[in-house]
Amino acid sequence: MTDNDKTIANTSNTSSTTGFTSGLALILAVSAFSVSVYLFYLYYQHRDLYTSNVVDQLSALYEQGRALEDENKNLAKDIQALKDSQSTLLTALQTVQGKLGRNRDYWLITETERLLVIANHRLQLARDVDSAIAALSSADTQLKQLADPRLLPVRKNISEELALLKSLERIDVPGIALRLTTLTNNLDRLAVTAEPPRPAKTQASAETGNSDEKTSGLQQLWQDILGLFRLRTNVEHYQPLLAPEQSYFLRQNVKLQLYSAQQALLAGDSKTYQNNILLAQQWLRDYFNQDNKQVAAALDELKQLATLEIALSLPDISQSLKALRQLSAKNPHT
Numbered sequence: 505m506t507d508n509d510k511t512i513a514n515t516s517n518t519s520s521t522t523g524f525t526s527g528l529a530l531i532l533a534v535s536a537f538s539v540s541v542y543l544f545y546l547y548y549q550h551r552d553l554y555t556s557n558v559v560d561q562l563s564a565l566y567e568q569g570r571a572l573e574d575e576n577k578n579l580a581k582d583i584q585a586l587k588d589s590q591s592t593l594l595t596a597l598q599t600v601q602g603k604l605g606r607n608r609d610y611w612l613i614t615e616t617e618r619l620l621v622i623a624n625h626r627l628q629l630a631r632d633v634d635s636a637i638a639a640l641s642s643a644d645t646q647l648k649q650l651a652d653p654r655l656l657p658v659r660k661n662i663s664e665e666l667a668l669l670k671s672l673e674r675i676d677v678p679g680i681a682l683r684l685t686t687l688t689n690n691l692d693r694l695a696v697t698a699e700p701p702r703p704a705k706t707q708a709s710a711e712t713g714n715s716d717e718k719t720s721g722l723q724q725l726w727q728d729i730l731g732l733f734r735l736r737t738n739v740e741h742y743q744p745l746l747a748p749e750q751s752y753f754l755r756q757n758v759k760l761q762l763y764s765a766q767q768a769l770l771a772g773d774s775k776t777y778q779n780n781i782l783l784a785q786q787w788l789r790d791y792f793n794q795d796n797k798q799v800a801a802a803l804d805e806l807k808q809l810a811t812l813e814i815a816l817s818l819p820d821i822s823q824s825l826k827a828l829r830q831l832s833a834k835n836p837h838t
Contacts, residue, residue: 619643620825637669661824668819688762695793696751774815781810
């Protein structure tokens with residue numbers, strides 16, 4: 505290669521290097537200008553960042569962070585306290601629910617015992633079979649709610665007692681009592697025939713007075729002695745306990761017999777019931793006008809009532825009550 509060629513080659517390399525350097529400088533200048541513009545934009549938009557005290561702001565931020573951290577710790581403690589309170593409340597609630605459950609069972613047992621007592625009283629004292637059945641059925645419903653296997657023997661006794669009561673022949677005790685009440689209320693409207701017969705002494709005295717002139721003193725004395733006695737030919741004829749010299753007392757005596765018949769009916773005393781009805785019949789025949797339609801109707805009603813059989817053999821329904829009380833004694837918290 506000649507010197508001219510080398511010179512040309514060096515010139516070309518130098519030109520290439522110079523062009524590259526110039527381009528790079530231009531790029532750097534453009535970049536610097538862009539950065540300057542961006543920094544100026546930032547300064548214009550966020551001028552307060554450049555004028556404020558960064559150290560103080562960092563310290564304030566640090567203090568705020570510490571305060572938030574302390575607040576978070578306090579919140580964590582509060583949350584833990586709430587969890588502890590919730591656990592305590594849950595335990596207390598479970599305890600209360602347990603006590604309420606036991607109290608509910610106790611209440612149902614007590615209510616069942618009361619129903620069984622009512623059933624026995626209604627049957628034995630009032631002879632009210634329907635009310636006894638209703639009370640036993642309610643008691644069985646109460647025990648069914650408990651679903652306690654220990655109560656099965658009691659329910660078995662109740663079932664047997666219900667079967668006994670349902671098999672009994674019904675006696676319309678309230679209906680019969682109402683019929684007697686109606687008779688008693690109508691008694692004031694019944695016609696009385698006449699004043700009850702006077703004692704034989706009065707008649708004997710009258711006869712003695714009419715024969716004063718025909719008898720001697722001895723005969724008159726004999727007649728007076730006879731007047732003190734009265735021979736009754738009908739030994740089955742009963743007079744009222746209170747001799748009715750007035751119709752008011754007569755009616756009150758008949759009412760008393762009808763009231764006694766009602767009491768005997770409720771007590772199931774068939775003999776006393778029959779005696780009171782028959783005695784009331786006898787007084788109506790003796791002292792009231794049987795030709796009167798109302799008196800005849802009353803006699804017919806008494807005749808029908810006298811034929812009714814009120815005696816009823818009542819079963820023993822106390823076994824269920826005894827079994828329940830024995831179970832309650834063995835398990836006081838049942």
